[in-house]
Amino acid sequence: MIAYIGSFLILLAFLNALLLITSKPILSKITADYESIILSSSKLLFPLTLFSFICLIFSFLLDDFSLRYVSSNSNSLLPDHYKISATWAGHEGSMLLWCLVLSFWTFLASIYSRNLELDFRLNFLTIMGLLNLGFLAFLIFTSNPFEKNISIPVDGKDLNPLLQDFGLIVHPPMLYMGYVGLSVVFSFAVTCLLQKDFKPEWAKWIRPWALISWSFLTLGIALGSWWAYYELGWGGWWFWDPVENASFMPWLITTALIHSLITCEQKSMFKNWTILLSIIAFSLSLLGTFLVRSGILTSVHSFANDPARGAFILLFLAIITGAALILYLRNSSQMNDKTSFTFFSKESFFLINNILLVTATFTILLGTMYPLVLDIFGLEKISVGVPYYNAVFLPLMIPLVFLAGYIPILFSSSNRNLKSQAKYFFISFLIIIIISFFSISLFDEYNLSIFIGLFLFFWILLNLVYELIKKIILTGNIKAITQNIGMFMAHLGLAIFILGATMVENSKTEKEIVVAVNEKLDIKNYTFQFMNITESEGPNYTAVIGHFKVYNNGEFLTDMYPEKRLYNSSEMPMTEAGIDPGFTRDLYITMGTLIDQDKWSVRIYHKPLIRLIWIGALMMVFGGIFSVLSKRKNINIGYSS
């Protein structure tokens, strides 16, 4: 019964979206009320999709195995909180979540667009409706989560054990909020193209949306990385997996976008470029969806796939992106884009920022698509791995991060004299080189990568902190910095992230060994003693749990319990890493296999400063949110956030 209601609501949402997109071109000729139809139908999508989603949650909670989606992703033994998260664990449910998030953004866009001109607003909402319609059609025709089983199974197949985890509950919704939030930016850009204009106040209106989407994307990617770290048991935090890349590419482009929007707003420049970035950002989200959902690339995220789904998304991608690009090519020359600036200006540095970010995106796109192209031409099956990305991506990031530490203060109002700026630059450069040089001796290992990482960390940290303090002292008012606090946080988050990533990649220790009970082994100044193995029963799995005692310099530190689980219904073995988290280092143990009586193969890792990766990412998220919250003055020659 509940499933029928859910199905019906989705159908209503589809019809509602149809009404929304036909109002402007068709109904406007018949009735004068078409405006209120557009405004109310764009709001109505959200409650319809929400209640449908709630119906699906209840179908899971009530173990309605007559639904194919429920029986293949749940099991009567599954704990209730995982039954709820199973709602979006498979393809169909996650597409429903996607539609829900899209309708939510449409709802917000409808409410907050009141201060836009009416005609612009109606066009904008119509385009949002078109996106809704496309995804609802995809849901209904290829991926209906309410589809019935032909024969009702006694019990469900169970949720993929990898996904029975807190990280999974929160990772996809956050990522989708980011991906789909870009649809607002996209629709807005297309509307600008239709109106053949992009006013500075429009840039001001759209920037918070880009920032919020960016914050959600950052959070979603960081959560995914954290989840992979503790759940996959490989000890890594980023794998350059095609699906990770699919989320990282829109992130890079959105980062470029939030910077170019500042120039749009303040100087009325880079209009065309900003519009193009908006289109590309959402198109890359769609491309990511296509790559993940079609099964065209093999990765840890590969879902059971169906070529019809891939074909549908591809068609949608081709139409949406193709139409937007053609519109761009036709109308962008009439946009009145007066971009002219001197070399030594904030605009030129923003341009460098954008060029670096876009280039980085294309290197990742190339790395992601290259194996696919080879495969199509039947040449060979290869996968592009970490060495490629380290070689092409990192060199682009170094100048970018260097700019992130300096540009914000270069054009600060408290320091407009070119000569004193040059002096400041060289002095700070020298001081920070010396500081990095001394601090590197605190670590056991030295190499150029660590040095560059440390230098960039101190470069951002010290420059920005110095500038903050100076500004507070000069104005004598702590409020002077509030309007830029978001930018400072985000850039500092980047610095902290870089420190963590550099240290963990360059001085981690990994050992893969066979241990017997009571055997001890040393890693750095830690001693691990293998105590015993116990068996235990979980709600839907059996586990063997290893017990390790850890000593630091001979003193007892903690107990660690890495697990190996075998899930009952899928017979899939899973490693649950034993992790002892710490600010300065993580200790990480995973159980391998039983080698002999009481002998196990295990992997033990010492990961210095790995927490900083996620702390840094969280700071970026808050930076994005603060940038939205702090009301910026329109004319501001100084800082940019």
Add this chain to the structure above:
Amino acid sequence: MTKKVSIIIFIIFISMLYVGLSHNSRLVQSPLIDKKLPEFSLPVLQSDISADISVFPDDIFLLNIWASWCVECIREHRVLNLIKEERKIRLIGINYKDSKIDAVGWLKIYGNPYEYNIFDKDGQLGIDLGVYGVPETFLVDKNKVIRAKYIGVINEDIYYNEILPTIDKIKDDY
């Protein structure tokens, strides 16, 4: 000019994705089909006997490549155990790039559907057979000629609807 080029690039990009979508690597014919199994000399798992091509039966059989480190193999193993029970086709394994201890322990946990296993520790035989992912399965006839190759996990559907009909067809040819 720029406009045309951009549109052409976009179209090429989309059509590439489209071709990729309809391009199913499962269907790629192995060049080894209708060729004889390669020669080898490798030990047999769980014994000290050294084996070469002559140990294979003069009968039609399935040659399944597996490893204890392969998660997908566990899913496939359920079907292999079923194949063993049904006794419609003989099943021989190649344990690929594995450690002896891990492999034997694995067979204890999940059951042993194989008559015996060739222990291909360094993957030499795997290279000769063109293996690029585990599991893979070859259907070999009584003349030790490879008649079909299945990349990825064999499920009930593939077993009943692809493998068994092919076996019947091969037997009819005799």
